[in-house]
Amino acid sequence: MEGVCVTAGDRSILSGFDMSVARGEKVLIKGRSGIGKTTLFRLMLGFRVPSSGILYFEGRPMDAGLAWDIRKRVAHISQDSDIGEGVVRDMLEEIFSYNANKGHFDPEKLRSLLVELSLQEDVLDKKFENLSGGEKQRIAIIISLLTKKDIFLLDEITSDLDAKLKRKVVDMFVGNPSWTVMAISHDSEWERDGVRVIDLEKLQEDAGVCD
Amino acid sequence: MSATDITLTGIVFCFLLLMIPVLISYHLNLKLIGSTLEAAFRMTVQLAFVGFFLTFVFELNNSMLNIVWVLFMVIVASYTVLKNSQLKYSSFIIPLVTAFAVTNVGMLLYFNSFVIGLDDLFEARYFIPIAGMVIGNSLRANIVGINDFCDQIQRNENRYLSSLSLGAEKYEALKPYLRKSLINSIRPTLANMATVGIVFLPGMMTGQIIGGSSPLTAIEYQIAIMIAIYVATVMNIMLCVLILMYRVFDEYGIFRKDLLKGT
Numbered sequence: 001m002e003g004v005c006v007t008a009g010d011r012s013i014l015s016g017f018d019m020s021v022a023r024g025e026k027v028l029i030k031g032r033s034g035i036g037k038t039t040l041f042r043l044m045l046g047f048r049v050p051s052s053g054i055l056y057f058e059g060r061p062m063d064a065g066l067a068w069d070i071r072k073r074v075a076h077i078s079q080d081s082d083i084g085e086g087v088v089r090d091m092l093e094e095i096f097s098y099n100a101n102k103g104h105f106d107p108e109k110l111r112s113l114l115v116e117l118s119l120q121e122d123v124l125d126k127k128f129e130n131l132s133g134g135e136k137q138r139i140a141i142i143i144s145l146l147t148k149k150d151i152f153l154l155d156e157i158t159s160d161l162d163a164k165l166k167r168k169v170v171d172m173f174v175g176n177p178s179w180t181v182m183a184i185s186h187d188s189e190w191e192r193d194g195v196r197v198i199d200l201e202k203l204q205e206d207a208g209v210c211d
Numbered sequence: 212m213s214a215t216d217i218t219l220t221g222i223v224f225c226f227l228l229l230m231i232p233v234l235i236s237y238h239l240n241l242k243l244i245g246s247t248l249e250a251a252f253r254m255t256v257q258l259a260f261v262g263f264f265l266t267f268v269f270e271l272n273n274s275m276l277n278i279v280w281v282l283f284m285v286i287v288a289s290y291t292v293l294k295n296s297q298l299k300y301s302s303f304i305i306p307l308v309t310a311f312a313v314t315n316v317g318m319l320l321y322f323n324s325f326v327i328g329l330d331d332l333f334e335a336r337y338f339i340p341i342a343g344m345v346i347g348n349s350l351r352a353n354i355v356g357i358n359d360f361c362d363q364i365q366r367n368e369n370r371y372l373s374s375l376s377l378g379a380e381k382y383e384a385l386k387p388y389l390r391k392s393l394i395n396s397i398r399p400t401l402a403n404m405a406t407v408g409i410v411f412l413p414g415m416m417t418g419q420i421i422g423g424s425s426p427l428t429a430i431e432y433q434i435a436i437m438i439a440i441y442v443a444t445v446m447n448i449m450l451c452v453l454i455l456m457y458r459v460f461d462e463y464g465i466f467r468k469d470l471l472k473g474t
Contacts, residue, residue: 045372045375046464047375047463048465064462067463067464068464071376072378074376075377078373080369082367082369082370083369083370084370084373094387095379097383098377098378098379098380099380099383153376
C-alpha cells in the first residue's frame, strides 16, 4: 500500500498511508475505534476505492479484476456478524456452492473444528440470526478455515469469545507458518512474539498528506 | 345481443357512490378526499380519451398505428415502474422499455398467432386489449420486484459484501435476493390464477359475458390470457432484475448509490 488516502465527505480517514505485509507474516492492526482499521480491509477487498494512492497485491496494482481475484484468494471475516440468515447448514451449503469454493467442503474438518471451538453439532441446525455473538464469530471462523485459503483478514473475530477460546483461536491463526494473517483486534491475546503490531494512531501521526 | 349502454343518469348514480369513501375519509381524517376525487377525475378523462381514441383506432385498424399504440403503453408502463422506484429515469428508462417490449410484445405475438390463431397478428380488437392486460400485470409485478430488489440490496449490503469476500461472483452473491424478489413479485399473479372463478371473476371475462359472449368462450379466453399474463410477468420481471444486477453495480461489484434518485 503506497500513499493511500481515503476521504469520506470532507473527513479524511487515511492520509498518505504506507504499509506492506509479506507472505507468511502475522500482523495485528490496532488503534482507537473509527481510525480506519476496517477501512484498510475494505480497501484490500476492493469494497472501497482510495481517493489517491495505490494498493498492490503480489506486485499487481489494484483494479477491479484484481479485486475479484483477491476476494477469491483471501478469507475475510468481517466485524459485522451479519453474514447470512437461515439455518447454518444451508448457509454453508450456499457458500460452498460458489464456484470459487466448490469441492472445498470437508465434513470431517467441520466436525473437528466444531469440537475444537466448543460448539455442539446441533448448532448447524439452528438459525444463524438466533445464535449468540460468540457463536456467530466461531461459525464465521469455521467457514473461513473451511474455504482453505492461506491469507486471512480478520476483523475483531475474538471480541465475544471467552479467554480460553480467544487463546485457541489466536493459536490457530498464528500457529500456521504458511498463512498470512492480518488481524484487527483490541484483544491483547494477539500481541505475541512473531506478531508485528501496526498501531494506526502512530502511523497516522507521521503519515504523508493527501492532495 | 350486446351490452346495454349505461345512460347519463346511470353514470351520475355511479359517481354518487363516491360520496361514501369521501364521507369516511372526512370522518376519519384520512386525507384521501383530494386523492379520491383526483383519481376519479383522472380515470374519467383518461378513459374518455381512450374510448374515443380506441374507436378511431379500431375503425382504422392499421397495424402500424396499433404497434405504435402498444409501444406507447410499454413506455408509459416503464415510466410508471421507475416513478415508483428509487432509480433514476435517465439510467434505466431505455433498458426497462426494452425489457417490457421484448417480453410482453413477444408474448403477444405468440399468443395471437398460436393460441388465438389470428390471420392479422396486429388486429386492433385483439392486439390492444390483450397488450393492456399483459403489460398491466407486468407493470404491477415489476413495481414490487424492482423495489424489493433495491431494498434488499441496500438493507443487506454487509451480507452481500461478505458473500463477495467469501469468494462469490456477483451473480452468486445476488442469487438469494434475486430469488426473493421474483417470489414476492410473482406470488400475487399466482394467487390470482389459483383463485380465479371462485373468488373473483376477472374483468375480461365479465366484459365478454356482458358483451354477449357465451361464458364458455369467455372461459377459454380467460384461461389462455391468465397463462399468458403469468408467463409474460415471470419473463419480464426476471429480465428487469437481471438488468438491475448488471447495471446497478460498478466493476468492483459495489452498489452504485449514484444511480438512485436524489443523488
